[in-house]
Amino acid sequence: xxxxxxxxxxxxxxxxxxxxxxxxxxxxxxxxxxxxxxxxxxxxxxxxxxxxxxxxxxxxxxxxxxxxxxxxxxxxxxxxxxxxxxxxxxxxxxxxxxxxxxxxxxxxxxxxxxxxxxxxxxxxxxxxxxxxxxxxxxxxxxxxxxxxxxxxxxxxxxxxxxxxxxxxxxxxxxxxxxxxxxxxxxxxxxxxxxxxxxxxxxxxxxxxxxxxxxxxxxxxxxxxxxxxxxxxxxxxxxxxxxxxxxxxxxxxxxxxxxxxxxxxxxxxxxxxxxxxxxxxxxxxxx
Amino acid sequence: xxxxxxxxxxxxxxxxxxxxxxxxxxxxxxxxxxxxxxxxxxxxxxxxxxxxxxxxxxxxxxxxxxxxxxxxxxxxxxxxxxxxxxxxxxxxxxxxxxxxxxxxxxxxxxxxxxxxxxxxxxxxxxxxxxxxxxxxxxxxxxxxxxxxxxxxxxxxxxxxxxxxxxxxxxxxxxxxxxxxxxxxxxxxxxxxxxxxxxxxxxxxxxxxxxxxxxxxxxxxxxxxxxxxxxxxx
Numbered sequence: 001x002x003x004x005x006x007x008x009x010x011x012x013x014x015x016x017x018x019x020x021x022x023x024x025x026x027x028x029x030x031x032x033x034x035x036x037x038x039x040x041x042x043x044x045x046x047x048x049x050x051x052x053x054x055x056x057x058x059x060x061x062x063x064x065x066x067x068x069x070x071x072x073x074x075x076x077x078x079x080x081x082x083x084x085x086x087x088x089x090x091x092x093x094x095x096x097x098x099x100x101x102x103x104x105x106x107x108x109x110x111x112x113x114x115x116x117x118x119x120x121x122x123x124x125x126x127x128x129x130x131x132x133x134x135x136x137x138x139x140x141x142x143x144x145x146x147x148x149x150x151x152x153x154x155x156x157x158x159x160x161x162x163x164x165x166x167x168x169x170x171x172x173x174x175x176x177x178x179x180x181x182x183x184x185x186x187x188x189x190x191x192x193x194x195x196x197x198x199x200x201x202x203x204x205x206x207x208x209x210x211x212x213x214x215x216x217x218x219x220x221x222x223x224x225x226x227x228x229x230x231x232x233x234x235x236x237x238x239x240x241x242x243x244x245x246x247x248x249x250x251x252x253x254x255x256x257x258x259x260x261x262x263x264x265x266x267x268x269x270x271x272x273x274x275x276x277x278x279x280x281x282x283x284x285x286x
Numbered sequence: 287x288x289x290x291x292x293x294x295x296x297x298x299x300x301x302x303x304x305x306x307x308x309x310x311x312x313x314x315x316x317x318x319x320x321x322x323x324x325x326x327x328x329x330x331x332x333x334x335x336x337x338x339x340x341x342x343x344x345x346x347x348x349x350x351x352x353x354x355x356x357x358x359x360x361x362x363x364x365x366x367x368x369x370x371x372x373x374x375x376x377x378x379x380x381x382x383x384x385x386x387x388x389x390x391x392x393x394x395x396x397x398x399x400x401x402x403x404x405x406x407x408x409x410x411x412x413x414x415x416x417x418x419x420x421x422x423x424x425x426x427x428x429x430x431x432x433x434x435x436x437x438x439x440x441x442x443x444x445x446x447x448x449x450x451x452x453x454x455x456x457x458x459x460x461x462x463x464x465x466x467x468x469x470x471x472x473x474x475x476x477x478x479x480x481x482x483x484x485x486x487x488x489x490x491x492x493x494x495x496x497x498x499x500x501x502x503x504x505x506x507x508x509x510x511x512x513x514x515x516x517x518x519x
Binding site: 063064066067068069070071144145146147166167172173174175176180184187188208 | 373374384385462463466467468469470471473477478481483484485486487488
C-alpha cells in the first residue's frame, strides 16, 4: 500500500502547486461570447495584446448567444460579445448591461449540397432560397439552439412566410453548434444557414457543401438581411462582483482603431479574406 | 437558489403535463439505453464468464489490463470512433446509421460491453476456485460449470448490469456526436440538457436532469428488487 499513498501525496502536492500559481495580481475579465468568435480563432489572435496592455487575463466562455446573455443577466460574466441585435437591445433596456457598442460584422450565407436539389444556387435573397427548400422539401439543417444564427434563420423563414415544422421529414432541428451542424449537412446533403467565417474555417472538411446564396465574399452578398453585426456590452456593475473597470477598458480597447485593425486583418492570410469586418464608431470615423 | 427552486417546480410541471415532446425524448432515451445494454449483456456476460473461469488462459496478463482499460473508455472518443466508422467517408457508411438511433445504440454498446465484460469476469473470479474443480470431478460439463458459477456470482453480475446501465443512460458525448441531437429523431435526455443549458434555460435543463435521475433511480429499483429476490443484500 505504501507506494500508493506516496503517489496520492505527490499528485495532491502537484495539484496544489498548480492552483497556487493563479494567485498573482493579474486581474481577470470574464467574457461571455458566442462560439463563432472563439471557434474562428479570432479571440486567440487579438486578446493577447489586451492582456499584455492591461496586465489582465481574459477568461472566454464561448456559448450560444442565449446562454451568453443569460450569463450576463446572472452576473456570471463581466462583459458580453454577441450577435443578436434585438436581444442585445433588450438586455440593455432591462438594465442588465450599461450600453451596447458596435464592434464588427460579417455575413451569413446559405450553403448546400453540390447537387443543389432545390436549384437555389445564385438566388440573390435568402428568403427566396428558403422558399425553394420548402417547396422541394429538400433537407434543411437548423441550429435549433436559440443562437444568434438560429434567430437569423427564423427571421428568414418568417420573411418567406413559412413556418418550418421540426417534425416534418425535411426540416431537422439539431440543437448543436455551427461546426457540428455543418458536419451534419456535409454528411447528409442538407442545406443550412451559416456565418461565412465558420464555413470558411471548416471548408476543408466539407467537400460536399458549397455556398448557394451569398457569393464568394461579403462584397458579392446582395441580401442586406444576411449582415451579421456583433455588439459588445459591459454587464451592469449593480450585479456585484463585476470587474466593471476592466470591462469598460475592454470595450474601449476592442472598439479602438488599433484593435479594429487587428480584427480586419485576421484570417486574410489563411482564407484570402477577413472573417470579421471592423465596424466600431471610432473605426468608421477614423 | 432561485434557479434550483424554479427547476424543481419546472420538473414537476413537466412530469405533470406529460408533454408529448418530453415523452418522445424519454422513450428514445430508454430505447437506446436498454437495447445497447441488452446487446452488451448478451455478449459480455458469456465472454466475461469464460475469461473469469479460464484462469490459465495464455495472454491473460495482457488481456485483463486491456479489459480494465476498456472499462474506462472515454465516451466522447467512442463517439468519435463510431462517427468516423459510420460517416459517408467511413468504412461502414453504407449502413446509413449516422445520425440515427441505430448509430447511438452502436456507440453505447461499445461503451457498455467492456464494463459488463470486466465486472462479470471479476465476479466469476471471486467465486471459490475449488467449486469448478469439484463440479468437473462430479462430471459436470463445461457449460454446466459456467452456468453454476454465474449463478453463484449473480450479485456481482447484477452490479455489472447496473454499472453499465448507469454509465450509458447518463452518457452525452457519444450520443451527441453520433446521434446529432435532432429534435424528434435522435434527441435524448442528456443531449436535451446540454441544449437547454446552452440556450440559457437553466431551470428547464435542471428539470430534465431531475427526470433523468428519477428514471435511473426507478430502473435501479427494479434491478435491486431482482437482486434481493436472488438472495442478495
